[in-house]
Amino acid sequence: MIPLPPQLVLLSALVAIALADNAPYRPSPPPPTYSAPTPSYRAPAPSYNAPQPVSPPKYDFSWNVKDDYSGNDYGHQEARDGYDTQGSYYVLLPDGRLQEVTYTVNGDSGFVAQVNYQGEAQYPAQQGYGSAPSYQAPAPSYQQPRPSYA
Template structure:
């Protein structure tokens, strides 16, 4: 029971004071600016995916890729702007592979 009270008190303090030591001050007068990326490549499971994006002001640009079940790598590059919205360019690398036993029983 004491642990529940401690957690409840911590939650109340966090929500009661949004400008805590862990919050980042936001100035709505300044344009947004950020950048992030991640990449995962696992040769054992043949998994390859990642994403990167950057924004400076109203425009955002980024790309991501994902290994598809048919063996191809799908790559998407995109931009987001006030004027044109979300615009994507989708490309594929490799040829689709369909194992013979994957379609067994669907005759």
């Protein structure tokens, strides 16, 4: 094999590149443009002010829960007429007392509560498990293996 001069190798490489890319240059099309459509409706401007009530608020509700199995006993009652609110709630405490809260709210006077307790707090002695169980395993018995000659 006859060695070729480096100039000839370089020239043949350039000719091969030029012949391989014989497609005419075509620029890619520009990206599509998008214009958002204008809305065809008129939305009302947002309002952050609550509408004024037509009449003063007035309601009355109550609910109670009494479950002897779980020991739950609680409830709530409230009545409102305009700016005058009166109510009460109660709950049976774990120590056996009944806590009752009676409250009023009149205009800007704020929340005024009176707390009452019925009954005597009971703290029964804790039940123990008695004496600690004794876990004594029987003493192991080891027998000397007897040799077996077959």
